[in-house]
Amino acid sequence: MRELMRPFKTLVNMKSGQLNPCRHVIERRLSDMKGMYLDAQAYSRLLNQGDKLIYKVYEVDVAQEAGQLIYCTTIIYPGKVGNEYFMTKGHFHLKEDTAEIYFCLQGEGHLLMQARDGQVSFLQMKSGTIAYVSPYWGHRTMNTGDKEFIFLAVFPGDAGHNYRAVEDRGFAKILVEEGGSPQLKRNPKYVAEPE
Amino acid sequence: MRELMRPFKTLVNMKSGQLNPCRHVIERRLSDMKGMYLDAQAYSRLLNQGDKLIYKVYEVDVAQEAGQLIYCTTIIYPGKVGNEYFMTKGHFHLKEDTAEIYFCLQGEGHLLMQARDGQVSFLQMKSGTIAYVSPYWGHRTMNTGDKEFIFLAVFPGDAGHNYRAVEDRGFAKILVEEGGSPQLKRNPKYVAEPE
Numbered sequence: 001m002r003e004l005m006r007p008f009k010t011l012v013n014m015k016s017g018q019l020n021p022c023r024h025v026i027e028r029r030l031s032d033m034k035g036m037y038l039d040a041q042a043y044s045r046l047l048n049q050g051d052k053l054i055y056k057v058y059e060v061d062v063a064q065e066a067g068q069l070i071y072c073t074t075i076i077y078p079g080k081v082g083n084e085y086f087m088t089k090g091h092f093h094l095k096e097d098t099a100e101i102y103f104c105l106q107g108e109g110h111l112l113m114q115a116r117d118g119q120v121s122f123l124q125m126k127s128g129t130i131a132y133v134s135p136y137w138g139h140r141t142m143n144t145g146d147k148e149f150i151f152l153a154v155f156p157g158d159a160g161h162n163y164r165a166v167e168d169r170g171f172a173k174i175l176v177e178e179g180g181s182p183q184l185k186r187n188p189k190y191v192a193e194p195e
Numbered sequence: 196m197r198e199l200m201r202p203f204k205t206l207v208n209m210k211s212g213q214l215n216p217c218r219h220v221i222e223r224r225l226s227d228m229k230g231m232y233l234d235a236q237a238y239s240r241l242l243n244q245g246d247k248l249i250y251k252v253y254e255v256d257v258a259q260e261a262g263q264l265i266y267c268t269t270i271i272y273p274g275k276v277g278n279e280y281f282m283t284k285g286h287f288h289l290k291e292d293t294a295e296i297y298f299c300l301q302g303e304g305h306l307l308m309q310a311r312d313g314q315v316s317f318l319q320m321k322s323g324t325i326a327y328v329s330p331y332w333g334h335r336t337m338n339t340g341d342k343e344f345i346f347l348a349v350f351p352g353d354a355g356h357n358y359r360a361v362e363d364r365g366f367a368k369i370l371v372e373e374g375g376s377p378q379l380k381r382n383p384k385y386v387a388e389p390e
Contacts, residue, residue, distance in 0.1 A: 005329040007308050007316045012298070012323045019325075060327070067292040067330045069264075069349060097262040101349055103207070103298075113202050121202045128207045130214075130347075132255070134200040135262045152325075154264060154296055154349045 285335025
């Protein structure tokens with residue numbers, strides 16, 4: 001029998017979302033989100049003011065294999081590109097029959113999910129909300145509040161990330177501010193999957 | 196392709212640990228813990244005073260199958276049987292090569308883990324601690340504080356529970372209060388696994 005992996009612990013700062021210790025920190029800036037916002041002019045204008053940090057991820061260092069669980073905290077900063085909220089890139093799992101759990105610690109946001117057949121699901125999150133991303137649903141989160149939106153995610157070690165599916169086709173819906181509140185709108189740039 | 200499972204959300208009360216909605220609530224009382232505490236006389240004395248609630252679990256209603264994730268909150272009440280802290284029954288997973296994550300929300304406690312070969316691992320938990328129960332490790336939690344010890348657990352849908360292994364053999368160590376603080380001691384009633 002191979003050597004057993006030892007149990008371990010990390011500490012989440014419940015206010016800031018920071019994971020400690022953490023060797024794997026990912027920062028996504030505005031320049032990493034090229035083509036993901038509908039309003040290309042607003043995107044360029046904002047980028048000219050500086051390459052803003054959109055979100056930050058602290059991820060645990062666990063083997064990406066079946067039976068393991070990977071967890072990470074995500075901090076999405078408040079802000080908009082035009083009237084579209086700051087958001088994550090979004091992804092499907094490479095192993096599409098795997099779920100993911102999102103547990104909101106601070107702030108408020110929305111979780112947008114999409115199936116390959118075009119179905120859309122949409123959940124509002126606030127502190128204490130646990131959202132269940134069922135198997136096969138691509139997922140993206142947006143900060144719709146005026147503070148940091150912070151959540152813990154847990155997913156199977158062998159789930160993997162497919163960002164390409166979202167980069168190529170976008171999401172069928174976008175979330176924009178209209179009249180002071182978030183509104184879900186059709187994304188005219190979305191490329192539907194072939195039937 | 197079969198019907199997709201829809202995403203959904205629940206709400207955790209961050210103070211009380213209660214999950215809402217929740218159709219699956221488990222209560223473990225002192226009478227459910229027969230034979231699990233070393234001091235049989237203290238156990239009988241306490242039971243004579245009433246069948247105390249030791250811990251309560253709120254579990255999400257998700258299919259127990261590969262690719263899904265099951266989560267639950269556990270509230271262990273403060274107290275002791277003799278000098279041994281209130282604790283969960285403890286279990287191994289039926290599918291032993293699966294991990295589990297414990298995220299402490301309130302109070303303080305300890306997580307005791309044990310491998311089949313007799314190795315023991317032991318982690319202290321407080322609000323914000325995420326403990327990683329690596330694959331193959333049996334696990335039990337104790338409330339070592341004077342308030343409710345509340346944590347969220349996440350495990351793979353096909354992990355399953357093997358309580359029998361702990362009921363039959365016990366854990367190699369017990370956690371007792373000595374001089375006002377928790378001390379890990381050898382459990383003289385532990386039956387080691389055959390080599």
